[in-house]
Amino acid sequence: MSTTLLDRPAAPAAPSVAPRRRTRVLALAEARWALAALVLFAIALPLQLAGVTAWVWGPLYALCYAAGGWEPGWAGLTALRERTLDVDLLMVVAALGAAAIGQVLDGALLIVIFATSGALEALATARTADSVRGLLDLAPSTATRLLDDGSEETVATEALAVGDVILVRPGERVGADGRVLDGASEVDQATITGEPLPVAKEQGDEVFAGTLNGTGALRVEVERDASDSVIARIVAMVEEASQTKAPTQLFIEKVEQRYSLGMVTATLLVFAIPPAFGAALSGSLLRAMTFMIVASPCAVVLATMPPLLASIANAGRHGVLVKSAVVMEQLGQVQAVALDKTGTLTEGTPRVTELRPLPGVGLTEDQLLALAATAEHPSEHPLARAVVDAARTRRLPLGAAEDFTSTPGVGVTATVEGRKVAVGAPARLLEGHGEADADAALVTAELEEGGRTAVLVLRDGTPVGVLGIADRLRVDAAATVARLGELTGRAPILVTGDNPRAAARLAAEVGITDVRAGLLPQDKVTAVTEQEQAGRRTMVIGDGVNDAPALAAAHTGVAMGRAGSDLALETADAVVVRDELATVPTVVALSRRARGLVVQNLVIASVFITGLVVWDLAGHLPLPLGVLGHEGSTVIVGLNGLRLLRDAAWRRAATNATATR
Numbered sequence: 001m002s003t004t005l006l007d008r009p010a011a012p013a014a015p016s017v018a019p020r021r022r023t024r025v026l027a028l029a030e031a032r033w034a035l036a037a038l039v040l041f042a043i044a045l046p047l048q049l050a051g052v053t054a055w056v057w058g059p060l061y062a063l064c065y066a067a068g069g070w071e072p073g074w075a076g077l078t079a080l081r082e083r084t085l086d087v088d089l090l091m092v093v094a095a096l097g098a099a100a101i102g103q104v105l106d107g108a109l110l111i112v113i114f115a116t117s118g119a120l121e122a123l124a125t126a127r128t129a130d131s132v133r134g135l136l137d138l139a140p141s142t143a144t145r146l147l148d149d150g151s152e153e154t155v156a157t158e159a160l161a162v163g164d165v166i167l168v169r170p171g172e173r174v175g176a177d178g179r180v181l182d183g184a185s186e187v188d189q190a191t192i193t194g195e196p197l198p199v200a201k202e203q204g205d206e207v208f209a210g211t212l213n214g215t216g217a218l219r220v221e222v223e224r225d226a227s228d229s230v231i232a233r234i235v236a237m238v239e240e241a242s243q244t245k246a247p248t249q250l251f252i253e254k255v256e257q258r259y260s261l262g263m264v265t266a267t268l269l270v271f272a273i274p275p276a277f278g279a280a281l282s283g284s285l286l287r288a289m290t291f292m293i294v295a296s297p298c299a300v301v302l303a304t305m306p307p308l309l310a311s312i313a314n315a316g317r318h319g320v321l322v323k324s325a326v327v328m329e330q331l332g333q334v335q336a337v338a339l340d341k342t343g344t345l346t347e348g349t350p351r352v353t354e355l356r357p358l359p360g361v362g363l364t365e366d367q368l369l370a371l372a373a374t375a376e377h378p379s380e381h382p383l384a385r386a387v388v389d390a391a392r393t394r395r396l397p398l399g400a401a402e403d404f405t406s407t408p409g410v411g412v413t414a415t416v417e418g419r420k421v422a423v424g425a426p427a428r429l430l431e432g433h434g435e436a437d438a439d440a441a442l443v444t445a446e447l448e449e450g451g452r453t454a455v456l457v458l459r460d461g462t463p464v465g466v467l468g469i470a471d472r473l474r475v476d477a478a479a480t481v482a483r484l485g486e487l488t489g490r491a492p493i494l495v496t497g498d499n500p501r502a503a504a505r506l507a508a509e510v511g512i513t514d515v516r517a518g519l520l521p522q523d524k525v526t527a528v529t530e531q532e533q534a535g536r537r538t539m540v541i542g543d544g545v546n547d548a549p550a551l552a553a554a555h556t557g558v559a560m561g562r563a564g565s566d567l568a569l570e571t572a573d574a575v576v577v578r579d580e581l582a583t584v585p586t587v588v589a590l591s592r593r594a595r596g597l598v599v600q601n602l603v604i605a606s607v608f609i610t611g612l613v614v615w616d617l618a619g620h621l622p623l624p625l626g627v628l629g630h631e632g633s634t635v636i637v638g639l640n641g642l643r644l645l646r647d648a649a650w651r652r653a654a655t656n657a658t659a660t661r
């Protein structure tokens with residue numbers, strides 16, 4: 001049986017509907033050949049039973065063999081050229097063997113049932129591809145682009161570039177990911193976020209390609225190419241994930257080859273031994289053909305990948321991009337969780353709340369903020385963006401930053417108007433300084449006692465001020481921490497580069513007792529390694545550049561998609577596209593459900609194969625009944641795994657996310 005569920009797109013960077021159509025067309029073609037074989041069989045059988053000459057029904061059976069058997073036969077020969085024994089070829093050989101001893105009807109029945117089950121499998125698995133790639137159909141093919149002179153033009157959405165401005169009229173779908181420049185409306189973005197009600201959008205709000213605009217008109221500045229939209233990223237990453245194989249699947253495939261060779265050897269023995277003791281040759285051949293059919297591991301081969309790929313597709317529809325089947329299997333094995341603070345447990349949009357120039361430096365609040373923002377401007381860190389946004393809100397002019405360098409966990413340095421400016425963590429920047437920096441230490445302690453993150457500003461090595469920055473806790477942070485603790489049987493830990501007081505305050509709000517604060521990237525790796533060495537498979541959830549080493553070192557790394565740095569998104573095994581932290585325990589529960597279905601499938605396949613083999617060897621198993629049992633078990637296993645495509649499976653996983661391990 002073919003186990004390919006999704007075709008890799010020709011250009012993963014820019015997914016299109018073509019691969020989906022190609023998958024569907026191939027599945028429909030396979031169904032048509034199976035239908036042709038069934039029709040030919042249905043015409044030939046009554047003629048044979050009515051006693052019509054074999055010259056009439058014989059060619060019909062021959063055409064039935066050709067229609068239903070040419071595709072699996074060709075696939076089997078192709079595999080054989082690569083020195084791989086394919087079960088498709090074994091089925092065709094068994095059918096031809098039955099015909100060779102005069103059991104033309106039984107052989108034709110095998111071909112029909114085999115072709116029909118293969119077509120049902122192809123159609124069912126094509127649904128997996130459609131369920132994800134169908135998202136692309138939601139994005140409109142054209143958009144209205146506004147030109148500099150105020151005129152409009154209709155262009156293909158693929159032709160839109162970052163910085164273009166598009167007009168989204170009432171009732172239209174948004175043509176690209178972007179940000180509202182002006183206008184107000186309500187946008188139905190259930191296809192992306194799953195929110196049941198339309199969301200109000202106004203100037204500065206983000207909108208996504210494929211979402212449906214309400215009654216207002218919006219002018220939107222394009223922020224992502226069509227190939228990098230949220231929808232396109234979901235499709236591309238799920239398709240890439242479908243090409244990977246989980247450890248369970250790799251083990252099964254490794255065993256399959258040895259099993260198939262052993263099965264062929266056993267078939268030859270079943271055929272050769274009875275005639276040596278006087279049994280009829282034709283009867284032994286028929287028994288051997290039946291044995292080859294019922295012992296074939298089709299259902300075992302299909303036991304693993306359908307549940308894992310279906311769960312990947314389902315998670316992708318709900319905003320969690322799992323990069324491979326390996327990751328989907330690993331998510332359910334997590335035994336401990338380590339969470340970052342800023343951008344993970346918090347919204348990742350910190351705001352400057354206090355400006356504290358130090359006495360005697362001669363700087364006003366605006367001058368201090370402008371100095372820090374100029375140095376921070378090239379940085380992508382959330383705290384740096386908060387400083388720059390605060391300066392822009394006050395309409396402060398920013399100078400040029402030269403010789404810019406960024407040290408994760410420490411801060412940034414740059415030359416501003418000929419003077420060296422450093423902005424970053426007070427604990428790191430104050431190392432080696434004496435009593436002259438007592439004022440900076442005092443202000444820092446005061447801000448941190450108040451639950452704010454302190455950012456120190458140095459000019460030519462001398463502290464000149466401290467900025468107080470606060471971030472809001474995510475609404476679902478506390479519930480997520482509790483659910484992850486229940487799923488793993490162990491309370492999550494907090495690993496952050498922030499100061500201990502601010503970290504402890506936030507940890508208390510979400511129910512975390514094990515707090516590791518003031519960590520550099522290598523310290524986070526050490527914390528994760530300690531968990532792994534204690535025998536716990538650890539999941540790290542983070543978003544920043546300083547989280548990337550820990551994400552890579554963990555058993556499973558999960559990155560927050562919106563606020564996440566490019567390095568974190570690249571390093572992580574899974575990405576929470578919409579920054580909905582509550583989806584993490586849900587996808588863990590879904591992974592465990594998928595692994596449970598894999599076990600179910602293996603049990604089903606084993607029971608069918610064992611029962612049919614024993615029946616054939618110990619008694620007399622009719623070939624048609626053996627075919628029905630073998631192919632029926634294959635279809636049952638395939639459809640059982642595809643149950644995880646349904647939205648009900650996601651809702652059930654969300655409910656089960658609160659269940660203890």
